[in-house]
Amino acid sequence: MNGEEEFFDAITGFDSDNSSGEFSEANQRVTGVIHVDTSKSNGIGKVGERPPQENGIQNHRTSLPAPMFTRSDFSVWSILKKCIGLELSKITMPIAFNEPLSFLQRITEYMEHVYLVHKASCQPQPLERMQSVAAFAVSAVASQWERTGKPFNPLLGETYELTREDLGFRFISEQVSHHPPISAFYSEGLHQDFLFHGSIYPKLKFWGKSVEAEPRGTITLELLKHNEAYTWTNPTCCVHNVIIGKLWIEQYGTVEIVNHRTGDKCVLHFKPCGLFGKELHKVEGYIQDKNKKKLFMIYGKWTECLWGLDPAAYESFKKQERRTDTLRKTKLDDCPEKADGDVVDAVPEAQETVQVIPGSKLLWRVNTRPPNSAQMYNFTSFTVSLNELETGMEKILAPTDCRLRPDIRGMENGNMGGFTEAVTRTLGPPTGCTWGATSRGISQAAQTSTERPDQPPDPETREARLRQVAALSFSHSRNQLF
Secondary structure (H helix, E strand, O other), X not given: OOHHHOOEOOOOOOEOOOOOOOOXXXXXXXXXXXXXXXXXXXXXXXXXXXXXXXXXXXXXXXXXXXXXXXXXXXXXXXXXXXOOOOEHHHOOOOHHHEEEEEHHHHHHHHHHHOHHHHXXXXXXXXXXXXXXXXXXXXXXXXXXXXXXXXXXXXXXXXXXXXEEOOOOEEEEEEEEEOOOOEEEEEEEEOOOOEEEEEEEEEEEEEOOOEEEEEEEOOEEEEEHHHOEEEEEOOOEEEEEOOOOOOOEEEEEEEEEEEEOOOOOEEEEEEOOOOHHHXXXXXXXXXXXXXXXXXXXXXXXXXXXXXXXXOHHHHHHHHHHHHHHHHXXXXXXXXXXXXXXXXXXXXXXXXXXXXXOOOOOEEEEEOOOOOOOHXXXXXXXXXXXXXOOOOOOHHXXXXXXXXXXXXXXXXXXXXOOOOOHHHHHHHHOOOOOEEEEEEOOEEEEXXXXXXXXXXXXXOHHHHHHHHHHHHHHXXXXXXXXXX
């Protein structure tokens, strides 16, 4: 195997797999399915401080054990100057540019706004269900705003599982392929209202002043009550000014959500920043039926909120907006152009918040981040809890669970050194070995894969294996964790 095919994790140097009515508020409860109130989780206090536990529901931590490291002492250019155009999962990066999460835990952030899925399951009409599913797809990328740290590369066979009774879901993920690096996940509602699964093969490339992440892979959401399956892919994420200047993130590309039972489709355009930053973070799209008739228009920002309304009212508003833009453009033509010598993609100035068109319906609003989020890698309240390791959890977690990685745990606790030997010894499963669960707990399974690690596994085999692991894992009593 040549050097081009090697994958390395941050600074450790060992083989790895991957780089990296209307509904008014995001924390309202979903009537008829599960009572969810995330407003309490948005509170933040001193390190380790938690509110009293109520009704037997586990309360999760609200802050990390130690603040994040400064990255000012490290030069990204010294590492990336020879890597323009290359796939970044093949490059060893200093751990200072990481965040204390595995990529498998990063995937779990899809579930932060899972109340939208519960809401979709309750809706009687296909159009209303598509609205909630579209909002869920957009909300899945909201946590990436200002998250400039790279998640740790999962090892082959690494797993992560999470049960949140307060949010009504179970989730499990596994690193199922080494070359190419593929992460698979599977989730189900505790009230048997949905299944959510897929696989992701992220491609990261460096283009001189920016890093582009293309999350290849199909996401599938099944609403069991309605016998519906929705599929889509995520937009491309780009991090600007990785060499000099302030880092900033944008999402762009077209996302198509298809209801395979009715033929309805939602097309969402994540707009690139554009000149003067006017389009920064904007999302615009529509829902159409199988005959391509537009039924509903959607607009907003993936960092803030999403709204929708009738197509006729939307087109009338946009027509008036275009007239205004024409007048503004005439004035801008008289302004001097930007100098050719400018080398920094300046952070676009924040535009006014989303202008709500009269008659619009709120589909989703982002949860407020903790006040000290900037000192916690810009994590959301949900993200802060993902690597939490309660007393006694080691006995029932799979030995391959992300929470048991000493390098991630060390970084979270403020320790940056001595990871290589410990990680290899603790987490390095032999190539071709998978991990499963037994009726007495999760343990290593004497199961050998016939797949070659340098070839992508058969999709059906990978899906079947992950479903098997998920079924075995989820058969445990949920109360065992606490």
